[in-house]
Amino acid sequence: MSVATIRGHRPPTVSTVIAMTKAKATHLIGAYGMFWQRQEIDWDAGHGQTYQLLGYRGDRNPKLEVADFRRARGIYVLFNDFGATYVGRARGNEGFGSRLKKHNASQRKDWNRFCWFSFDSILPINGEPNWRTVARDEGARNVHAESAIDELEALMITSFGLHGTQNRMRLPTAREPWKQLTFDDCAPGKVGRRFDGARVRMGSLRRSLEWD
Template sequence: MADFRRARGVYVLYNDINVYYVGLATSQRGIGGRLHDHLNDEHWAGWNRFSWFAFDGPDDDTVLDSDGVVRVVQTYTSVQLDAPVLIRDLEALLLAVTKPMGNISSTNFSEAKEWLQVATKTPKLKTFDDLREKLAVD
């Protein structure tokens, strides 16, 4: 298990229907700091889940804390980018976030590792009828 709160990257806030907000986390407070901000700003009621794409992650030789959690630290100050790789990674990010119906094949990130979020409670299942008012469909 890893604590990504201090990681820098891109995060996406979702409401019950679709993407609500996309943002950057570049400061020392990381993604966790930005999510905390959005719990207390004008966006607090607009989202109920999120995903993130971090540029920082645990090193292969990272030691677990006494509670069994790896703390992610910000590990770089600058990165040299290869334009074709950057473009493919940007496409992979957009595909991961939007999941468009027209894309049959998917683009993979060049050097990404997947980390799964663990829920603290079972999400409430909502049907189309539950969301009808939000969709403004009669």
């Protein structure tokens, strides 16, 4: 199955902009991903391509959701085969993608996986049923202290894999984690073939999508 011609990144519709502006988040963590693989990302993308942090939730329509978290803001943790090696934050105009790309270029960082926890909200994109966009709102300032404490506890439990009886807690709004969209996920019959791939611009994923 071939992929449709790449379209330009559509600007948000008026209704999406209004929703993003009015967003009054009652959560601290709006989305998160667990142990994504460094090697699955084309950090040095060629001409006409770009690196992306593409994630998905759900395996089949209508529950399948896809989003690029490159510009999302929040906290991230780098891991090697033995455990966490670095904790950082992505804020301002620098999303996770920018920060992680700098770590990838650094010879001083020892890591092969990463977890990320975004404070931003995730909204639908009109006319594209599976795709979602990161809403860079400031709603976290509206979160009550008790809710923030609960979510920070859940973040630590989730990030460091503390799954004992006393530590069973989920991030309330973020629900299940976003899975990393990988090269294998885009092979025939896999989840990457179940949504419009026109927004996929990372070379390795597009090559997999274009194979029959």
